[in-house]
Amino acid sequence: MSTAAATKPSAAPKGGGRRKLTLPWIMLIVAAGLVLFSLVRAVSGANDLTSVGQVSGALQLAVPIGLAGLGGLWAERAGVVNIGLEGMMVLGTWFGAWAGYQWGPWTGVLFGLVGGAIGGLLHAVITVTFNVNHIVSGVAINILAVGFTQYLSNFTFAEAPGGSSKQSPRIEQITKITIPGLSDWLQDLQAKHWFLVSDLAGILGGLVTNLSLLTVVAILLIPATWWVLWRTAFGLRLRSCGENPVAAESLGVNVYKYKYIAVTVSGALAGLGGAFLAIVATGIYQEGQTGGRGYIGLAAMIFGNWMPGGMALGAGLFGFTDSLKLRGGAENVHALLLLVALLLVVAALWQLYRKKYVAGVVSAVFAAGFFLWYALTDEVPSQFVDAAPYVTTLLVLALSAQRLRMPKADGLPYRKGQGK
Structure with a gap:
């Protein structure tokens, strides 16, 4: 009795650590952000800031960033830093376009997944089996992917009708869906420019207008990842490899197997993001079209504190900032x-x-x-408009750095047998 009484107070200290945001608080923060956006739109007169077209464009730009960030989350939750996401996206764009223009867009999506998974598997072999520094391996994969796809393009796309050594022929589009009636009503409501109401209508309208089926799949992958990693025994074992692989191995977990699975899935998700760029966003493969989105996806994952929901918010923020230069440009950035x-x-x-x-x-x-x-001022320089997504990345990471907690064993070397 005395032993239990003595140990009880120290078992779960109250008030220790940082409080987690509950759902009501998250909804309150989102509502406050929407009010702030509506206020800025009303004061500045930048009515396109929350329009249906703006939100739809932001979502399309956010999806490949979000998929890359989701891939990074899988790898780093298992303890492997994956800075090679950019290269895996490049592989996804090329393989997706190569298969897509020949056999259809969904076949291209499948090949994009496979192309990225190959890059992820290579990263796993280098970092897990041979214990090479994760950053060095990731940089090498990024360089290798660019050179490899340039080489392949010279005797595939260059020989195809409508293609060249730097781009593929046009790829058939994946079906886009629009909810009739609701979409038109929301667009009409948004066009009235009412405070808050029109802004909410614009956001909802962007989610039900010209929505690619692959976008729906990508959005569903976010809650699916949360469920697999946080609500299953498989996910618990995988995350234990990123927190304390020695302890996990001592409890019978095959750490190498889970790291291989995580990094391969990571590459496949990044490859899916690349396939989305080639098939949905542009309908064509072009050399260099990833444009650093793999790195921005990694930043979104860090901003989200290695959690799927936070990562999705980060990807949405970067996608929205990137879309500003496509619609309204200097006026919208000036309002920001x-x-x-x-x-x-x-x-x-x-x-x-x-x-x-x-x-x-x-x-x-x-x-x-x-x-x-x-x-x-009435507008900002065009150079600042182009740099806005990257400036946002730096600012967000700088402001959120104090509240981050990465997996404890993320990026640390591990040898099989340490837990025995």
């Missing part, structure tokens, strides 16, 4: 200056409330700077 200023004001008030006066003052100074930039 006001949004950034308001967010910095919120951050300053929060830091002051927590009695972190230095951080609060710094946030307030930057908020004033962005307010002045917005008030004294």
Whole structure:
């Protein structure tokens, strides 16, 4: 009795660690963000900021980033850093386009998965079996994938009608769905530019208008990943390999097997993102079309704290920022200056409330700077518009770095038999 009483208080200390966001809090934050967006749109007059076309374009741009981020999550939850996501996406674009123009888009999707999985398997062999540094292996795969696809294009696409050594022939499109009636009603409601109501209509309208079936599959992969990794015995074993592989092996887990599975699935998801770029986003393979999305997907995964839901939010943010330069360009990015200023004001008030006066003052100074930039200009330079997605990536990672917790054994060397 005395032993139990003595150990009880230390078993689960209250108030230790960082609180997890519950669903009501997440919904409240999303609602507050929507109100802020609506306010910025009303003040700036950038009515395209939350239009159906803007949201639809953002979703299309976010999907390949999200798939790459999902692939990174699988690998890193098993303890393998996968900076080779970019190369695996490149393989997915090439294999998806090569099979897609010959045998149809869904066959292209399958081959894109296989192409990325091959890259993931190669990464697993190098890092898991031969214990090579994960960063070195990933960089090597990125370089190898670019050279390999350029070589293959010279005697495949170059000989095909309508193709060249740098691009494929046109690929048949995957079916797109639009919910009749609802889509038109939401577009009409969005066109009225009512505060909050029209913004919500624009967001919902973008999710039911010209939606590719592959986009639906990609969205469903997010909750599927969460369920597999956090609600199954398989997922528990896989995550244990990323937290403490020695302890996992001592309990009978085949660490090598789970790492191989995770990194191969990681490559397949990145390859699916590449196939999406070639088949859905553009309808054609072009050399260099991934444009660093594998790296941005990795940033989205880190922003999401190695969780599927957070990663999806990060991918959506980067996709939205990227879509601004396609619709409205300088006007929309100029409106974002006001949004950034308001967010910095919120951050300053929060830091002051927590009695972190230095951080609060710094946030307030930057908020004033962005307010002045917005008030004294009518548009931003075109170069800033093009750089907006990458600037967003850097800012998001810098601001979210303090709350991140990566898997404890992520990227650490491991030899079979250490747990025995």
